[in-house]
Amino acid sequence: MTTNPLSDIRTQISQLDSELLTILSKRRMLAKSVAEQKIENNKPIRDLQREEQMLVDLINRGKDMQLDAYFVKQVFQTIIEDSVLHQQALLQQHLNLPAGENGVNRVAYLGSHGSYSNLACHRYFSRFPGQLKAMGCSSFLEIIEKVEHKHADYGILPIENTSSGSINDVYDLLQHTDLSIVGEITQPINHCMVSAVPTSMDKITKLYAHPQVYAQCSHFLAQFDGVEIEHCEASSAAFEAIQNDTTGTVAALGSGEGARLYGLNIIAEALANQKKNYSRFIVLANQAISVAPQVPAKSTWIMSTEQKPGALVDALLILKSHNVNMCKLESRPITGNPWEEMFYVDVEGNIRDNNLENAIEELRASTRFLKVLGCYPTEDVPPAKLTLES
Numbered sequence: 001m002t003t004n005p006l007s008d009i010r011t012q013i014s015q016l017d018s019e020l021l022t023i024l025s026k027r028r029m030l031a032k033s034v035a036e037q038k039i040e041n042n043k044p045i046r047d048l049q050r051e052e053q054m055l056v057d058l059i060n061r062g063k064d065m066q067l068d069a070y071f072v073k074q075v076f077q078t079i080i081e082d083s084v085l086h087q088q089a090l091l092q093q094h095l096n097l098p099a100g101e102n103g104v105n106r107v108a109y110l111g112s113h114g115s116y117s118n119l120a121c122h123r124y125f126s127r128f129p130g131q132l133k134a135m136g137c138s139s140f141l142e143i144i145e146k147v148e149h150k151h152a153d154y155g156i157l158p159i160e161n162t163s164s165g166s167i168n169d170v171y172d173l174l175q176h177t178d179l180s181i182v183g184e185i186t187q188p189i190n191h192c193m194v195s196a197v198p199t200s201m202d203k204i205t206k207l208y209a210h211p212q213v214y215a216q217c218s219h220f221l222a223q224f225d226g227v228e229i230e231h232c233e234a235s236s237a238a239f240e241a242i243q244n245d246t247t248g249t250v251a252a253l254g255s256g257e258g259a260r261l262y263g264l265n266i267i268a269e270a271l272a273n274q275k276k277n278y279s280r281f282i283v284l285a286n287q288a289i290s291v292a293p294q295v296p297a298k299s300t301w302i303m304s305t306e307q308k309p310g311a312l313v314d315a316l317l318i319l320k321s322h323n324v325n326m327c328k329l330e331s332r333p334i335t336g337n338p339w340e341e342m343f344y345v346d347v348e349g350n351i352r353d354n355n356l357e358n359a360i361e362e363l364r365a366s367t368r369f370l371k372v373l374g375c376y377p378t379e380d381v382p383p384a385k386l387t388l389e390s
């Protein structure tokens, strides 16, 4: 019998990877048990001192095993981030009744299997107990209506992207709905050009893409001058449009992960104008949630100010005087009132914090209109700073 050293080594690597997965799953179970203890004893989820000490110990032990410090740090920061996000989700679940009946979370999202929204939906709800029923929709409005009419418990919508900026259609819809923002998730977006049969970029004469995806890849796409562009409602629709092609002359833009679900070939990847391309999604529900004091929170509202000089500055000074940190300010035209703007404000903090409560009260008195869209756990898990590192 002939031996194949490469195949033997690969078998051993696969065996170790599988053991790593088992260990990661066991670690996550322990993190959940820690969270239960913390809920019982009302203790904060994060212990930055412990995280720092753990990272330093692991980096030092890794060095003894010839493992690079940067690599060890990245791996364990990612593991701790996962642990913190799962613990926060458990705490939130404990505080708020789950929206779904019979333990099923019905979630409306844009597109179908393999769309970016579908990937974000699976990642976000994997942290919560209960079965996920993902419900594909063909427009942002349909998502909102599904939740409003209680045909879905949640809706997940992209709100901004690091390459193309704010998603105006979603901002505009938020003006007219009574749904609340109950969560957010940031999803890395790796746009790829994909085809049904192996081909090369110079053979492509028609390209299917969602307009947002197209905008995020505009620098790369400048070279495809004569190529016909067909806009699709989601990147999963672009995959569906090309999946039966046999000519190798049509391509779609979308995620590599999604393309694999459709059995498509990746012709080119990492196509976004910004190498660090992320989309932030918001999660909407009929009921606002309470965010536990142990969980870092964000609050969002919309407001329109008086039509007088300095009205916005005055509003922002109210935030400053109450020590409220604004993390985003967006403005959109008010439908039916030409040249008037609605401001969207994201701040760090829990709507129940005294300073934020007072700031909002003061703002209500000095603005024409103010509506709180929600208070929800932030997705940012800033890593522990390594002051102990040698």
Ligand SMILES: O=C(O)C(=O)C[C@]1(C(=O)O)C=C[C@@H](O)C=C1
Residues within 6 Å of the ligand: 031, 034, 035, 045, 046, 047, 048, 050, 051, 079, 080, 083, 084, 087
């Ligand atoms: O030890 C804890 O208190 C945990 O919650 C676990 C853990 C971890 O995953 O290692 C997570 C968050 C804390 O900031 C520290 C450590």
